[in-house]
Amino acid sequence: MSSWPNKWEELPIGGVVDKPGNSLEVKTGSWRALKPVIDLDKCIKCLLCWVYCPDNAIIRRDDDYVEVDYEYCKGCGICAHECPTKAIDMVEEGGE
Amino acid sequence: MSRIRRLNEIPRKELFTSGHSLCAGCGIPPMVKMALKAIEGDKVVVNATCCLEVATTLYPHTSWLVPWVHNAFENAAATASGIESAMKVLLRKRDGKKYKIIVFGGDGGTFDIGLQSLSGALERGHNFLYVCYDNEAYMNTGIQRSGGTPLGAATTTSPAGRVIPGKPENKKNLMDIVIAHRVSYAATINPAYPTDMWNKFAKASDLLDKNEGPIFFHYYSPCPVGWRMDTALSIEAARLAVQTRLWPVYEVDHGKIIINIKVNKPKPIEEYLKIQGRFRHLLKPENRGVVERLKKYIDNNWNRLLKLAELDSIY
């Protein structure tokens, strides 16, 4: 359910935000111009991209390989620049 | 909290969520994510007004999964002092709960306007961790220079042109001011050295358990927007800042200075300057004098640290 109220009367008293972490409703992936594409054959599971991603848009799987969460990735390119094996390419959104 | 050697030892669960409005490539989140994981147990975050605050709490949303307190620009350390004092009273009078207090403030909120509240809190000795994330200007209000802005950096209030070559003054040495309060533990942290950063937070967590605060961290926080830099280069800039000796990574543990990242063969400062638009004018021949001043500052600062690190304690 969205945190945006339909009417002002639905706002919590005092304007408190009573849903911790609800910025997950804000899909910042729409900011992106370039998108990271990971080649898992080259990934050595160093997890640098996961540690650095400012938007938690690198998902660390159970086996420690990584995936991109395109709902939130803003396309900054830090992951691609920092990857020691150049496993990540930044490609134009809508291209390919 | 246990120390790590590899990044896969960091727990998966995030306490700082996606969907915030910090710029693409912002250097603040890697530090915040790590702090919330490495500082063990219940905690409260106290946030001075700054990019981190305004971009993670856009009503009606929040990116925090821990209790979080809004502050004015100048009083985060005072709020933390009050919270800690209240917690102590509750613990004494009835079954209170012990939790850790983490403050995040920008360089404007720490070097400048919040300095007196920080100094008071450090002197009174409240048990908290204060992290100044230093993006080297007042960023969320439009890139105004601060006491943390380095020599020669162009900001909207120190524009590079015919009158001045960027900021005419050197950066204030905040760590020196903090150390003057004889805090138990103070350290610089840098995202290009994530295991070092984790282990410092882990140590801070242990010290907070032992009521050994206040603890102070100075974080190098890359800002692609304010530094006019490619968003992909945030961590690269952080690494070059250390590798040129501009930004030493060190800790002061009960008065003992330890340089954590040794830089035996420093890179030329020009490598750091050239990737950032805020410094581009410094590469012109007429501004060579500014670069020379910067080099002198770097050498003096590094040599002084080496000397201090020889002492058993500077306290």
Ligand SMILES: Cc1ncc(C[n+]2csc(CCOP(=O)(O)OP(=O)(O)O)c2C)c(N)n1
């Ligand atoms: C007393 C006061 N003056 C001015 C402001 C406006 N203001 C809010 S945040 C800010 C700048 C914060 O700079 P910094 O602490 O460096 O954090 P950054 O924005 O760079 O993250 C200013 C000037 C304010 N909130 N309160």
Ligand code: SF4
């Ligand atoms: S930085 Fe590269 S090698 Fe490391 S985990 Fe990410 S994709 Fe894999």
Ligand code: SF4
């Ligand atoms: S202005 Fe700089 S510090 Fe502020 S959110 Fe943007 S990149 Fe981060």
